[in-house]
Amino acid sequence: MGYGSLTKEIFEELASAVGRAAAIIDADALENYAYDQAGRVWGHMPEAVVRPRNTEQVSSVMKIASKYRIPVTPRGAGSGLNGGAVPLAGGVVLSLERMNKILEIDKINRVAVVEPGVVTNDLCRAAAAEGFLYAGYPMSTETSFIGGNFATNAGGGKVIRYGSTRRHVLGAEVVLASGEILHLGGRFRKDTWGYSLLNLLAGSEGTLAIATKLIVNLEPKPGKVVNLLACYPDVEKLVESVAKVIGSGRRIISCEFMDRNLVKYTTEYLGCALPEQERSEGYLLIQVEGDTDEQLEEGYETVGKICLEGGAFEVFVAESRTDSAAMWNVRQNGLEGMRARDPYACASGDLMVPLSAVPEMLRRIKRISGEWNVEIGIISHIGDGNLHPIPLKPEGMTPxxxxxxxxxxxxxxxxxxxxxxxxxxxxxxxxxxxxxVLTENKTPAELEIMRGIKKAFDPQNILNPGKMFFKLQ
Incomplete structure (x- = not known):
């Protein structure tokens, strides 16, 4: 059985549910919701967009969609890199952009209650103003929405210290494909109270339910931090230093890697330079934390010594916020720098390997990129083995x-x-x-279980169809 058609009458029902101004059918406006950061070539036009303002409106939209079997693609900021927010089946894009309130900072329980359309960095600032840290911190912090972070179980530069988004979401209000509203988890940090549907939804990419409210963990405000930039003439030596840095016993918040190509193109894009850029094949950007000046100094001196003994020819310590911002600016704008060089630069393929396998994986990336005649730049949350090779389109190849x-x-x-x-x-x-590639590398038993879960949550397959392991019907 195929999907229902989005008729004028059904659109009027949707518009009535969310308000006329929040329902879009104009073709020019729809195009903004047809693709994400994977690029236009992966896009597909929706038939309509609705922008609900609260849980009840989301529920009403899903009840209408369920009644007529209309496909619905939930969408956050559209900052994803794998086409997760692309409406492959047409139908309706349900944009959460207007559900953007920080509802509460609860100091007693150390949580924040937020709507899914809150920009990550807005939550970080609000938490900091109350003396807390929100540590679920992807590199897209200035643009990504909290709801999207939950949907993809986003990580980022602080994972080695604080973990990915799943670790920071304690509770959620979600709407099922049927329109039913569930309340999962709460303002507590442990439970053995049946299957954890909350953890299952983290990383489900909007295929099982739509989060309309999240209760997120807040950490105590961190101590003093300092940033180090270690310059290496050889990537192999750089990688060998990483395990020693992580295992140094010092409080390492972040350990990031940038290769020569990425730094070259990103500094050209930003109009700046990093130290020793002409002779560095790679950089480690390391953030160290300490409660006191003495502890901090001991920490960065230990880490700097490890890097120098491991082959770095220079380690620079940021002496001010300006220095730190300059270091992180290159790291955070790596994709933009590569796309300034080539607008078709592709960043969908992040890879995860055990830390011990990083040296071999980097060798294989270099070998395969040569075999495929593809120039790449690499950024990486190297401290946890998460690599981001960014290939550039070969000259003369069509998009x-x-x-x-x-x-x-x-x-x-x-x-x-x-x-x-x-x-x-x-x-x-x-x-x-x-x-x-996912379906090729999952066993039949795993796929059968996952399809069963999808069917239990969304028996009509109307939520974000065509994603993950489910092809369009």
Whole structure:
């Protein structure tokens, strides 16, 4: 049985549920919701967009969609890199952009209650103003929504200290495909109270339910931090330093890697330079924390010594916020820098391998990129083994051919990561870009269980159809 058609009468029902101004059918306006950061080549036009303002409106939309079997694609900020928010089946995009309130900072229980359309960095600032840290911190903090972070179980630079988004979401209000509202978890940090549907929904990419309210953990405000930039003439030596830095006993918040190509193109884009750029093959950007000046100094001196003994020819310590911001600016704008060089630069293929396998994975990335005639830049949350190779389109190749070629290239890399004990994504998710390689690498038993879960949550397959392991009907 196929999907129902979005008739004028059904659109009027949807418009009545969310308000006329919050229902879009104009073709020019719809185009803004047809693709995400994977690029236009992976896009698909919706038939309508609705922008609810509260849980009840989301519930009403889903009841209408369920009644007429209309496909619904939930959408946050559209900052995903795997086509997860692309409406492959047409139908309705349900945008959460207007549900953007920080409802409460609860100091007693150390939680924040937020709507899914809150920008990550807005929550970080609000928590900091009350003396707390929100540590679920992807690199897209300035643009991504909390709801999208939950949907993809986003990670980021602080994972080695604080963990990914799943660890920070304690409770959620969610709407099922039927329109029914569930309340999961709460303002507590442990339970053995049946299957954890909350943890199951983290990383489900909007295929099982739509989060309309999240209760997130707040950490105590961190101590003093300092940033170090270690410059290496050899990437192999750089990687060997990482395990020693992580295992140094010092409080390492972040340990990030940038290779020569990425730094070159990103500094050109930003109009700046990093130290020793002409002779550095790679950089480690390390953030160390300490409660006192003495503890902090001991920490960064220990880490700096490890890097120098491991082959770094220079380690720079940021002496001010300006210095720190300059270091992180290159790291945070790596994708934009590569896309300034080539607008078709593709970043969907993040890879996850055990830390011990990182040196071999980097060797394989270099070998395969040469075999495929693809120039790449690499950024990485190297402290937890999460690598982000960003390939550039070969000269003369059409964008249409590149869309498939790039994903064939990533599939080759993912297969290598899996052979080393890793997986095909640490934080970007599957969407529809990585669907083929996911299904090829899951066992029939795993796929059967996951399809059963999908059917239990969404028996008509109307929530974000065509994503992860479910092809369009």
């Amino acid at each position: 249409e051919r590149w869309a498939s070629y790039a994903e064939e290239f990533f599939s080759a890399l993912i297969n290598e990561a899996i052979s080393l004990g890793g997986v095909g994504s640490g934080e970007h998710g599957v969407g529809h870009v990585k669907q083929k």
